[in-house]
Amino acid sequence: xxxxxxxxxxxxxxxxxxxxxxxxxxxxxxxxxxxxxxxxxxxxxxxxxxxxxxxxxxxxxxxxxxxxxxxxxxxxxxxxxxxxxxxxxxxxxxxxxxxxxxxxxxxxxxxxxxxxxxxxxxxxxxxxxxxxxxxxxxxxxxxxxxxxxxxxxxxxxxxxxxxxxxxxxxxxxxxxxxxxxxxxxxxxxxxxxxxxxxxxxxxxxxxxxxxxxxxxxxxxxxxxxxxxxxxxxxxxxxxxxxxxxxxxxxxxxxxxxxxxxxxxxxxxxxxxxxxxxxxxxxxxxxxxxxxxxxxxxxxxxxxxxxxxxxxxxxxxxxxxxxxxxxxxxxxxxxxxxxxxxxxxxxxxxxxxxxxxxxxxxxxxxxxxxxxxxxxxxxxxxxxxxxxxxxxxxxxxxxxxxxxxxxxxxxxxxxxxxxxxxxxxxxxxxxxxxxxxxxxxxxxxxxxxxxxxxxxxxxxxxxxxxxxxxxxxxxxxxxxxxxxxx
Numbered sequence: 001x002x003x004x005x006x007x008x009x010x011x012x013x014x015x016x017x018x019x020x021x022x023x024x025x026x027x028x029x030x031x032x033x034x035x036x037x038x039x040x041x042x043x044x045x046x047x048x049x050x051x052x053x054x055x056x057x058x059x060x061x062x063x064x065x066x067x068x069x070x071x072x073x074x075x076x077x078x079x080x081x082x083x084x085x086x087x088x089x090x091x092x093x094x095x096x097x098x099x100x101x102x103x104x105x106x107x108x109x110x111x112x113x114x115x116x117x118x119x120x121x122x123x124x125x126x127x128x129x130x131x132x133x134x135x136x137x138x139x140x141x142x143x144x145x146x147x148x149x150x151x152x153x154x155x156x157x158x159x160x161x162x163x164x165x166x167x168x169x170x171x172x173x174x175x176x177x178x179x180x181x182x183x184x185x186x187x188x189x190x191x192x193x194x195x196x197x198x199x200x201x202x203x204x205x206x207x208x209x210x211x212x213x214x215x216x217x218x219x220x221x222x223x224x225x226x227x228x229x230x231x232x233x234x235x236x237x238x239x240x241x242x243x244x245x246x247x248x249x250x251x252x253x254x255x256x257x258x259x260x261x262x263x264x265x266x267x268x269x270x271x272x273x274x275x276x277x278x279x280x281x282x283x284x285x286x287x288x289x290x291x292x293x294x295x296x297x298x299x300x301x302x303x304x305x306x307x308x309x310x311x312x313x314x315x316x317x318x319x320x321x322x323x324x325x326x327x328x329x330x331x332x333x334x335x336x337x338x339x340x341x342x343x344x345x346x347x348x349x350x351x352x353x354x355x356x357x358x359x360x361x362x363x364x365x366x367x368x369x370x371x372x373x374x375x376x377x378x379x380x381x382x383x384x385x386x387x388x389x390x391x392x393x394x395x396x397x398x399x400x401x402x403x404x405x406x407x408x409x410x411x412x413x414x415x416x417x418x419x420x421x422x423x424x425x426x427x428x429x430x431x432x433x434x435x436x437x438x439x440x441x442x443x444x445x446x447x448x449x450x451x452x453x454x455x456x457x458x459x460x461x462x463x464x465x466x467x468x469x470x471x472x473x474x475x476x477x478x479x480x481x482x483x484x485x
Contacts, residue, residue, distance in 0.1 A: 011382055016452035019375065025368050025443060031355050032069045032277075032445040034058045037426030059426040060453045064442035065223075065251060065405050066430045068277030068352070077102065077351040081343060106317070108346045109337065112285075115353040118361060119276075120249070120268070121259035122287050125332035129285045129349060130313075130341045133250055133271040134164045136286040137217075139336060140267050141172045143308040144244050144292070145215045152214040152243075153178055156205060158197060159186040162223050165248055169217055185209050195394050196227045196401075203237050210241040218245070220252030220268075224432055226395040226405035228256060232263040239264065250274065253285075255369070255403040257362040260287050267292065272345075275404070275442060277352040283345035288333045295331040305329045311338030355444065368443040369404045376406060376441055376451040383455065385462050390414075394436070405440040407432075413472070414465040421461035427454055 009015045020026055036057045061069060080102055084092045093105045103111040112129035120127060130136070147153035153176075155169045173183045187205050189195050206216070216238050221228050231247060238245040247268040252258060254275030260268055268287040272278040295305045312320060314337040316328035329335045359365050380386055380393065391408045410418065415435050422429060429439050441451055 010378060013449065013452050016375075016448040019371075019448040023368060023448070025359055025364060026447070028355065028359055029445045029447060031071055031073065031358070033072055034061055034069060034445065035428075040423070040426060040428070057426075059428055060450050060457065061428045062439045062441055062446060062450060062454055063428045063430050064277075064444075064446070065226075065255075065274055065438055065440035067280055068254075068274055068442065069445055070279070071277055071352050071355050073354055074277075074279070074348055074351040077347050078344075081347045102347065105340075105343050108343050109313070109334070109341050112341075112346045112350055113334070115350050115357075116285055119254060119258070119353070119356060120270075120285075120287055121257070121263075122261050123290060123332075125334070126261060126290055126293070127285060127287050128333040128337055129272075129283055129346060130337055130339075131284060132281065133248070133269050133284040134168055136269045136284055137165065137168045137246070137248070138172070139309055139338075140246055140269060140286060140288070141168065141215070143306060143336070144246070144267060145172055145176075147173075147176050147178060147183065147214050149178060152212055153183050154185050154209055154213040154215075155183065156185045156187065156209060156213055156216045156218075158218060158222070159188040160195065160222065160224055161186075161217075162219070162248070162250070165217060165219070185213070195225045196222075196396055197229075199230045199233060202229075202234055206234075206237055206241060206243065210243065213241070213243050216243055216245040218247060220247050220249040220258070221255065221403050221405070223251050224407060224436065224438075226251075226402050226407050226438065228252070228396075228401050228403055231258075231265065235263055235265050251405070252403065254356070254362075255405075257366050261289065265289060272349050272352075275444075276349065277355075277444070278345065278349035282348055283342055286333060286336070288336060290332065293332050293335060295329050295335065303327075303329055305331075305335065308336050309338070313337040313340050359444065365443045369441075370399050372441045372443060372446065372448055372451060373402065373404055373406065374399065375448055376439065376455070379451060379455040380406070380408070380458075383459055385459060390462060390466070404442055405438055407436050407438050410435045410437070411469075413469045414462065417465035417468045418458075418461045421464045422457055425457040425461065427457045427461075429454075 037059050038057060040059055080100060084102060088095060096104055109129060113124050113127050116129060117124045117127050155173060157166060157169050170180045170184060173180050187197055187202060189197060190201060218229060220231055235245055244266050247265060249268050249270040253270040266289055271284040273280055273282050292306055295303055297303055310327055314330055314335045316330055319328055385391055391410045393406055394409045395402050395406045412435055415431060419431055429437050431437050
């Protein structure tokens with residue numbers, strides 16, 4: 001991507017439009033329902049539903065890192081599911097229907113695994129779609145965190161871990177009657193000025209605590225800064241010290257290419273409502289490498305497998321309905337399943353994954369993501385607000401160390417007014433208090449023109465926020481010198 005100095009037209013709308021015209025994935029935008037500005041301002045559901053989101057008044061939605069947009073195909077597949085339920089009742093579990101694109105409910109989890117496997121770079125047998133991220137994390141921790149207070153008992157996480165991950169790790173330590181003060185190691189940024197973690201720093205913490213560490217839990221992409229961690233290198237280093245490692249891929253799945261099997265990752269969890277566009281709170285998924293989920297049979301016919309919390313959906317499908325209380329563990333991640341999965345959730349998720357198939361997989365999406373994120377960054381770097389240090393970009397500059405997100409840290413006291421002004425202009429991003437906004441151009445449906453529109457609205461919103469801040473300072477008796485220092 002050309003820098004502003006190399007291309008005098010890079011800051012124009014025409015340049016953004018020309019980039020969209022060259023985008024081989026531009027047709028995928030039509031696969032999604034993008035809220036219009038009128039819809040976002042609506043106060044009632046009928047009013048919102050009456051507006052056509054496909055109009056020229058589409059909002060600038062750069063919030064796929066928090067909640068992805070709804071694919072048009074979702075309502076089609078959901079209605080087919082509702083029709084199956086309405087017309088077949090309980091027979092929907094077992095009865096294939098001609099002309100239906102949906103699997104029987106008994107096989108829906110397998111269809112979902114087949115669809116998600118390529119997205120995370122895993123064998124179908126290594127993935128399962130069920131539960132939510134934190135529930136799956138607890139299930140994996142219950143299987144693979146086996147502390148020994150006299151030897152290995154620590155869990156290493158980052159100090160800025162998403163709260164739910166921190167709570168899960170801490171509660172697992174407490175569950176084993178251990179003290180988080182002694183058993184929870186947090187990796188802190190080296191300085192207050194830089195929120196990111198260097199790979200060498202992570203490796204040094206592993207070195208320091210290797211002899212007493214039972215498990216490592218890290219994010220593939222850090223939710224606050226948008227930093228993409230070196231998953232294969234850190235995984236290999238953990239294994240060199242015989243430490244089991246789990247990756248939280250909430251912000252990485254559907255965002256960057258993953259090769260969990262080839263990278264020899266032990267286990268991973270993710271949600272599906274961000275870049276996977278399955279809907280708020282929909283079922284997540286998890287990965288367990290095949291080496292950790294084998295089932296063997298002894299000479300006396302007894303099944304031997306890694307201990308896990310078990311439920312009937314993790315038992316062999318052929319005898320699942322025998323009701324004989326005999327657990328026959330399924331090899332692979334499917335053996336970690338508990339209850340029958342939500343067909344509602346799986347139907348919504350697989351509808352979105354059909355769009356990923358139309359994109360040709362993660363590689364073309366990553367190629368566009370690198371270009372559109374670099375374009376957004378160039379626009380931001382060319383603004384007066386950046387040169388005046390009214391905001392800074394805290395996401396790593398190196399393209400290999402980030403996904404489709406730039407986190408912008410504002411001067412103190414601007415966030416509330418800025419977010420209100422962006423909303424008024426039909427721009428959707430999200431905030432992380434006290435002073436960060438996260439901007440995520442998702443390559444499936446965002447355009448280069450979206451980025452141009454955002455930067456334009458961002459500049460105007462900053463002007464309003466700065467004016468409001470100066471007004472508050474004057475009321476408080478702050479001098480002009482103090483305001484600019």
